[in-house]
Amino acid sequence: MNFEFSDNQKLLKDQANKFLADKCPLTTVRTILEGDEPYDKALWNDIVNMGWTAAVIPEEFDGLGLGYLELCMIAEEMGRSLAPVPFSSSVYLATEALLLSGNLEQKEQYLPKLAAGELIGTVADAEGYGSTSDEGYSVTFTDGRLTGEKMPVIDGDIADFAVVAANGAKGTSLYLVDLSDASISKEVLSTLDPTRSQARLTFNGTPAQLLGEDGAGALALEKVFDNAAVLFAFEQIGAAEAALDAAKDYAMNRYAFGRSIASFQAMKHKMADMFVALELARSNCYYGAWALSTGDVELPVAAATARVSATKAMYQCAKENIQIHGGMGFTWEFDCHFFYRRSKLLADNLGSQSLWEEKLISRVVASTAA
């Protein structure tokens, strides 16, 4: 059995780790958190130069043609660094949507530019508070134009184009929209994690082109989200591990009652539980990575498993990191809140934890009934 990443894949992860440790320390995250820039453009350019935006894009579209296992390694390190760039929106969502549903012309138009970082893409799905039903979008497509409001759209203010889920002639469909079109009104939204931008996009008869089959949008989006769920899960375990490391470092060096607080069982057991959640999530992520890279029929179950597990692990590690830091963890000055903010962003950006739990059980029940 070889249920492990290869030495080359681990080497790539190690390189990504060193690169991001150098280019994206938490001070970089803080700069975006506290400043007015929606993302770190210099870091984005560096990441593009590393070729990561081109990773899984086939060579015929100017990509590197790497596998998903390689992208998972990059994702884990992106998660660990909390990089304030629209990588997940452009790479896990928009690129995947084009790879899965685009026709040759669309792929030729978008993929080389996505690979080269000349275009940033995102997916616009949600429509306000509460879970968005994939059969009832209020944004509609008629006569080649979109009308209606999407909120929130992650990186909606940054992205050059969006894959928009909307109600078309034959039901839910996906559309490609150039976000520079003058008919779109954009509003940057206040968000709990300002290191990743969120926007309200209002389409007013905005030109759009169908991506994939008319009426096949719900299924197409589900596939995009399944692929993305695995990649997001790797970001989550990377970030969760960083939070656990931070908690450990602090506890080891903070003394109370004459000894390191890391020697108290109340602290040790809390950190052991963080580790356990992380290891379970990691093993499920490996399962997701295997299914994604082989396109196995188990992917829907594997993706949901990885997602649910990693969401739990990251929340647990992020909140307990604050707890272990005590009052210091509640200060703006310490970095603990970065992980806490990001945990909620990553948990909800593909649909909530309860939505994914529901998907998971539906899929498991369906697979056991067969």
Place this chain on the structure above:
Amino acid sequence: MDFNDTPEEAAFRAEVRTFLDSVATRKSDPQDSWDKNLKNEAEAIEIAKAWQRTLHDNGWACLHWPKEYGGRAATQIERVIWDQEEGQYLVPKGFFMIGLGMAGPTIMTYGNDEQKARHLPTLASSEKVWCQLFSEPVAGSDLAGIRTKSEKDGDDWIINGQKIWTSGAHYSDWGILVTRSDPTVAKHKGMTYFMVDMKSPGVEVRPIKQITGGSGFNEVFFTDVRIPDSQRLGEVGDGWNVALATLMNERVAVGERKGGDVLELIELAKNVNINGKPAIEDGAVRAKLAKWYTEFSGLKFTRFRSISAMSRGEVPGPENSIGKLVGAAKSQDMAEFAMMLMDRAGMINDKEIAPFSGMFQQTFMQSPSGRIAGGTDEILRNVVAERVLGLPQEPRSDKGMPYNEIPTGTIK
């Protein structure tokens, strides 16, 4: 990344299968068990000994032992493959784990030539069954706190005290025993390790009745039991290190846990109703199932990671330490939840009428032991915290203190 054997592993697996096909019956149903029609334990032991002799005669009895002692010098991954394959046949398991897995390797490390010659052949052939006499009523997690006394008397030692949680003591021929030989020095320093003939005068074995009503293990009382000095393993006062060598040989557990898991719970939820609808359609039920499914899956693929490490010739990493910690608590909580789904009838454990032949009710009563035996949940969290995360030990208030000055409680 794949789930396939290497060519060497595939060849070993084929060899194992060919052998097992030639001497045993393959299960037609995975739930089938070799012991379901047995009359009593004595019969089980006879069958187990006969099977072990078959393994021994064909060179499969002590896979991991060095070749010079009659083993195959099997690698960790080969042992895993053996277990996976053997599990598919109707053959006995479980009576010789202490002997072959723990006593044998300890004797190889600490025994003199005479001791090796006397014990290793009958261990290998499983003519003699061994038990482990380590835990005491007040020394479990803190094993070095044992009290059972050993006092030198000429060429013999006189043993007095009590051991507990001894699986198989009532049918064992021999036991490995740690004792307190010097209470005036620090607790780790004053221990001595013996091999004891369980038929010696003064050894009394009493079964312990568990909360399940069954008796899986015993208390063993020692009253003026004489052990010749020739049955001592290691130096006088070095018993702690000998005991550690024994414990080092505890198997890397990568097997699946038995009993109801989440897939059985899903089946149950399809077949019982809440408010007139199958429980599986209830959102609160589904959320619980999702949590347990991710744990079930996480443990499964953690085992796969451990097996992969062994396949590369490595020792499984820290991820392997979480299996029991997560699995045991999950079993208990799932059993409790399953009984809740059964509503008032959940209390009824009649195997004839209870779903899954009363498996969840049985697990409910059995599962507390899973969180205690082989390292309590609390000790395992310490293990993860200290050995995996590298956090410091708690200061020990008995550190360096002579054993007989260490405070004791009212529970003796």
